[in-house]
Amino acid sequence: MQTFKITALFWLFFTSSVFAQTDHEQITQTIQKFIVGTTYNYPDSINAAFFPDTRMFLYNGTDSAFYMTSEQYASLYDKRVPGTYNNRINKIVDIHIVEDVAFAQLQIDIPYFGNRNNDLLLLKKILGEWKIVSKCTSAAPLPKSPAEMVANPAKEAVVEGLKRPWSIAFLSAEEAIIAEKDGSIVKVNLQSGLKSGISGLPKDVAGPIKIDTVKHPNGVFPAHAQGQMHRFNAGWFQVLLDPDFQRNSYLYISYAAENEAKESALKVVRGKLTGNKLNNLETLCVAGPYSHGLFHYGGGMAFGKDEKLYIATGERNFYEHLNPPLPTAQDLTDKRGKIIRINPDGTLPADNPDFGKNAAPGLFALGIRATQGIILHPSTGDLWFTDHGSFQGDELNILEKGANYGWPYKTSGGYRTSDYTPQVPENIVFKDPVHFWEHTIAPTGLTFYNGREFPLWEGEVIVPGLSKGNLWHLKLENKKVVAAEELFINDRVRLRKAVVSPDNQLYLLTDEENGRLLRVINKAVKN
Known part of the structure; x- marks a missing residue:
């Protein structure tokens, strides 16, 4: 009776929500049927994931073909009592959808055999x-445990x-x-580099x-730049995929937009990406x-766990004395x-948050100087962001609704305008x-890694x-930085930019005229 209850609940879970789902969600659910079947000995669940008589090529440690049908494979899991746990640690690494076909990578750690299987x-x-x-x-041997593994990072x-x-947004x-920033927006093949x-x-x-x-005195531009051609910080900034990109194809872009007077402002747009063309801007x-x-x-920019879009806007002043009495x-x-x-x-x-009837629309927090990085914590759902100081005072923050992060009234460093002394109102x-x-x-x-x-870095910033070139x-503990290590x-x-790809690789973008996309590898593992 207990087995029946588990099985009934299992099928209720998989059949009750099949409607009104995205393709990505349905594919994930199909793969979960396979995972549950192999992990808890449910042959029917395995069969439900496959088209009948699907040929499966299994690992046998040689270069010969070893295969069986999905029904034969499922029958391997009817030897134990349904619901019995097999020590298999499963992770869906990637799903890529093209119209009505898709491929997925499933990583399965099997400690009993000392193997890490990769199912395509x-x-x-x-x-x-x-x-x-x-x-x-x-299949390959399981990686060494964190206690055994030494972090020896290198760049390639x-x-x-x-x-x-x-910035970079991974399509796969x-x-x-x-x-x-100084060029355009391009699609890149990471295998060929094209x-x-x-x-x-x-x-x-x-x-x-x-x-x-x-024409623009008083520090709007640095004096040393007189007569030279510059774009300084202007250009293309963040590219960001919609959380439901597989279904709606929306690509979000932030950039410095200019008007006819060559004045500029941060602007955010979105469009539908079809192939190499952005439509419906x-x-x-x-x-x-x-x-x-x-x-x-x-x-x-980042999407929160609430699926809202969060945009960091800079205050635009190179020197603090350019601020009006009420700082920007x-x-x-x-x-x-x-x-x-x-x-x-x-x-x-x-x-x-309600900042009053005269507040600019969309405000969520204030007191920001020049935030270029904002990221969702994968476990807590908090949004973390960096902020540039002026004269030192660079910061790492956690976003809170309605919070005032102080700039320029309060800073962890100093000011470019050495005698700048803002008049701080009381009770802030x-x-x-x-x-x-x-x-x-x-x-x-x-x-977040x-x-x-680098298993010892898991969940750290x-x-x-x-x-x-820092x-x-x-290292974090309870939302506090307890150790800081400078690399390279x-x-x-x-x-x-630092980013982790869909296949869990750490990548870096270099800010150079001949800029590069670098992958960070662990030489301790490669060796």
């Missing part, structure tokens, strides 16, 4: 239901010839979209201008007003120097950073930096 699954949508139509397995170039790349483990341009992009991206410090947010100066746009980042009527929260279509969520509560650096690192696009090569590994101190390069 081919699936097809048949009469509205996704079925596995082929399976092929390889995957793609070169990028024009100061700013083999293909990604990269935003080049790049192809994306068409249909906005036409108002800010480009280089001839600097005129006479929509403007979601403009962090105006447009202004002169080409600095501190922010531009970092503290002015609730101004979108600059804030975290903006909107729905994916640009409309405003009803549960945004500021949110302290989780961590700050006592020297300048210029932190950029951070990530969840790869396989990787923060790249522009200044001196890369930091921060003898191999420095300006770094704009």
Whole structure:
């Protein structure tokens, strides 16, 4: 009777929610049937995942073909009492969908045999239901345990010839979209390194201008740049896939947009990516007003666990004395120097914090200087972000609704304008950073590590930096940084972005004229 109850509940789980699901969700559910069947000895569950008489190629330790049908394979799991646990640790590594076919990678650790199996699954949508139509397995020894493994990180170039790349969005483990700050937005094949341009992009991206410090005095531009062509911080910033990209194809882009007067502002758009073309372009947010100066746009974006879009906007001032009496980042009527929260279509969520009737729409937090990196914590659902200080004072923060992060009233460092003394109103509560650096690192696009090569780093923060080519590994305990390790101190390069790919590899983007996509490998494992 107990077995019947477990089985009945199992089938109720898999059949009650098959409707109104995305293809990705249905494929995941099909694979879960296979996982549950092999992990808990349910042959019927295995058969339900496969198209009848599917041929399965199994691992046998040789280069010969060893195969059986899915029914024969399922019968291997009727020897034990249904519900009995087999020590198999399963992880769906990747799912890639092309119309009505898909392939998936399933990683299975089997400690009893000391193996890590990798199942490559081919699936097809048949009469509205996704079925596995082929399976092929390889195996390798399980990696060493974290206690045995030494982290010996090294960098290897995957793609070169990028024009100061700013961000990357993975379409799969083999293909990604990269935003080049000083170039364009390109699709890149990580196997061949080949790049192809994306068409249909906005036409108002800010480009280089001839600097005129006479027309724009008082530090709008650095004095040393007079008469030179510069774009400074302007260009393409973040590319971000919609959480439901497989279904709706939406790609989000933040960039510095300019008007006819060559004033600029942070702008966020989205469009549907079909092949290499962006269609149905929509403007979601403009962090105006447009202004002169080409600095501190922010531009970092992330989707929260609530599926809202969070946008970091910079305060745009190179020197602090350019602030009005009510500083830009503290002015609730101004979108600059804030975290903006909107729905994916640009409309405003009803549960945004109330900053008053005169507040700029979409405000979620304030007191931001120049945030380029914001990331969702995979376990807690918190959003973490970096912020550039002015004269030192670089920070790592956790986003809270309605919080004031202080800039420029409060800073962990100093000011470029040495005699700047803002008049701080009374009774303002500021949110302290989780961590700050006592020297300048210029932190950029951070990530949480969840790869396989550095198990001791699992769940910890990787923060790249522009200044001196820093890369930091921060150890966390209860949302606090308890240790900080600087990596590659003898191999420095300006770094704009750290990201973990769908196949759990750590990648870095270098901020160079001949920019590179680097993969971080563990030489302790490779050797």
